Amino acid sequence: xxxxxxxxxxxxxxxxxxxxxxxxxxxxxxxxxxxxxxxxxxxxxxxxxxxxxxxxxxxxxxxxxxxxxxxxxxxxxxxxxxxxxxxxxxxxxxxxxxxxxxxxxxxxxxxxxxxxxxxxxxxxxxxxxxxxxxxxxxxxxxxxxxxxxxxxxxxxxxxxxxxxxxxxxxx
Amino acid sequence: xxxxxxxxxxxxxxxxxxxxxxxxxxxxxxxxxxxxxxxxxxxxxxxxxxxxxxxxxxxxxxxxxxxxxxxxxxxxxxxxxxxxxxxxxxxxxxxxxxxxxxxxxxxxxxxxxxxxxxxxxxxxxxxxxxxxxxxxxxxxxxxxxxxxxxxxxxxxxxxxxxxxxxxxxxxxxxxxxxxxxxxxxxxxxxxxxxxxxxxxxxxxxxxxxxxxxxxxxxxxxxxxxxxxxxxxxxxxxxxxxxxxxxxxxxxxxxxxxxxxxxxxxxxxxxxxxxxxxxxxxxxxxxxxxxxxxxxxxxxxxxxxxxxxxxxxxxxxxxxxxxxxxxxxx
Numbered sequence: 207x208x209x210x211x212x213x214x215x216x217x218x219x220x221x222x223x224x225x226x227x228x229x230x231x232x233x234x235x236x237x238x239x240x241x242x243x244x245x246x247x248x249x250x251x252x253x254x255x256x257x258x259x260x261x262x263x264x265x266x267x268x269x270x271x272x273x274x275x276x277x278x279x280x281x282x283x284x285x286x287x288x289x290x291x292x293x294x295x296x297x298x299x300x301x302x303x304x305x306x307x308x309x310x311x312x313x314x315x316x317x318x319x320x321x322x323x324x325x326x327x328x329x330x331x332x333x334x335x336x337x338x339x340x341x342x343x344x345x346x347x348x349x350x351x352x353x354x355x356x357x358x359x360x361x362x363x364x365x366x367x368x369x370x371x372x373x374x375x376x377x
Numbered sequence: 378x379x380x381x382x383x384x385x386x387x388x389x390x391x392x393x394x395x396x397x398x399x400x401x402x403x404x405x406x407x408x409x410x411x412x413x414x415x416x417x418x419x420x421x422x423x424x425x426x427x428x429x430x431x432x433x434x435x436x437x438x439x440x441x442x443x444x445x446x447x448x449x450x451x452x453x454x455x456x457x458x459x460x461x462x463x464x465x466x467x468x469x470x471x472x473x474x475x476x477x478x479x480x481x482x483x484x485x486x487x488x489x490x491x492x493x494x495x496x497x498x499x500x501x502x503x504x505x506x507x508x509x510x511x512x513x514x515x516x517x518x519x520x521x522x523x524x525x526x527x528x529x530x531x532x533x534x535x536x537x538x539x540x541x542x543x544x545x546x547x548x549x550x551x552x553x554x555x556x557x558x559x560x561x562x563x564x565x566x567x568x569x570x571x572x573x574x575x576x577x578x579x580x581x582x583x584x585x586x587x588x589x590x591x592x593x594x595x596x597x598x599x600x601x602x603x604x605x606x607x608x609x610x611x612x613x614x615x616x617x618x619x620x621x622x623x624x625x626x627x628x629x630x631x632x633x634x635x636x637x638x639x640x641x642x643x644x645x646x647x648x649x650x651x652x653x654x655x656x657x658x659x660x661x662x663x664x665x666x667x668x669x670x671x672x673x674x675x676x677x678x679x680x681x682x683x684x685x686x687x688x689x690x691x692x693x694x695x696x697x698x699x700x701x702x703x704x705x706x
Contacts, residue, residue: 229412250477250479269407329469334470349478352478
């Protein structure tokens with residue numbers, strides 16, 4: 207059993223007795239009782255477990271908790287500021303970007319990370335050598351392909367993310 | 378998951394030492410493949426040596442004009458790096474065609490090379506597999522073979538290597554830098570992965586306890602004219618049915634030099650040297666491109682479920698070369 211020091215949503219945790227088999231997702235859900243991050247496939251294929259580690263989106267199901275010593279983790283529970291929703295959360299509500307809601311925390315965390323990647327000018331397979339990343343629907347779908355929605359709410363998910371991307375571009 | 382001990386390596390020598398004398402120990406990188414395999418029971422290490430904090434996280438220009446990529450550079454960072462995008466677009470595109478945004482943020486350069494086949498029988502511990510347990514037999518032979526090899530397979534294994542990144546790197550003549558218990562060595566990437574033969578359990582020539590520290594790309598000025606073309610069952614976040622990494626140097630309509638590698642068709646990234654030889658000194662015509670594909674694919678031995686790959690790869694190579702020839706003209 208091992209020790210682990212992580213910051214989750216700005217709160218420092220000094221944890222003891224971590225079984226090395228514990229994934230980051232299980233640590234968040236079972237130990238810290240942050241059940242917003244969802245266990246969908248548990249194989250990195252659906253994206254429901256997506257969280258931000260040091261600002262970058264990853265699949266929490268495919269990474270061991272102990273590999274995150276000293277890391278800063280943001281989950282869906284850490285995005286809003288009090289009662290004020292994060293712009294991506296607000297856009298999902300505005301555009302009805304969900305049906306059952308199970309994939310939604312992962313979709314939103316993934317979108318937050320993806321928008322930051324695009325802002326940094328990081329390329330995608332379809333934007334290729336382009337200097338400026340234009341987040342149109344095709345570009346958003348490619349960059350969000352790690353998040354599946356079994357209800358098929360993609361049209362509204364894309365609209366919500368596009369709305370935020372345009373707000374960012376205009377600000 | 379079977380129980381294991383976890384330790385974080387403080388430096389490279391300590392990491393290598395931790396593996397020595399521990400046949401059940403494994404290095405842990407981004408974890409995207411290994412953690413999944415541990416959960417599935419495909420991998421059962423009794424000790425994990427986490428090497429992700431080792432300082433192999435830089436991308437540096439080398440004195441000869443090449444680029445040296447640290448083993449821990451994440452796939453997304455490598456794909457986005459200005460040197461890679463400018464000099465080796467085929468590598469950036471290959472990385473971006475693989476996995477998802479989240480996985481690319483986790484996966485490391487060394488881990489990408491060492492990821493294992495996605496053959497469904499390999500990943501299912503309830504079906505016999507010579508790669509998982511030598512001597513058990515190959516369930517893919519006579520089974521579901523849509524995603525399996527057409528080149529270089531054996532009667533023991535018809536699995537393919539799943540990496541896109543490695544296909545581009547093989548085309549670029551990359552070298553793998555390795556630290557072992559007593560020495561360092563450099564392995565040409567084209568010789569790093571193995572064909573299955575009668576030891577399909579061995580994916581690479583790496584010995585137990587050897588640690589990849591970097592991948593070096595030599596200078597290849599004409600790789601500014603390079604691309605990665607991938608064909609798959611869905612448009613994003615899927616492994617290749619076939620893929621082509623290509624770089625082309627053209628002068629006055631004639632091919633001066635070319636680099637070609639194929640993915641999704643063999644147990645290793647397939648350097649297409651016969652196709653390259655067929656193209657050097659020849660005109661950039663579709664007919665010549667097709668002859669090059671045929672020269673390489675003459676040795677193809679498809680399975681009943683993947684005979685389509687021969688024509689698909691031929692067409693993909695011709696299309697990739699036409700695109701490059703058009704861009705270079």
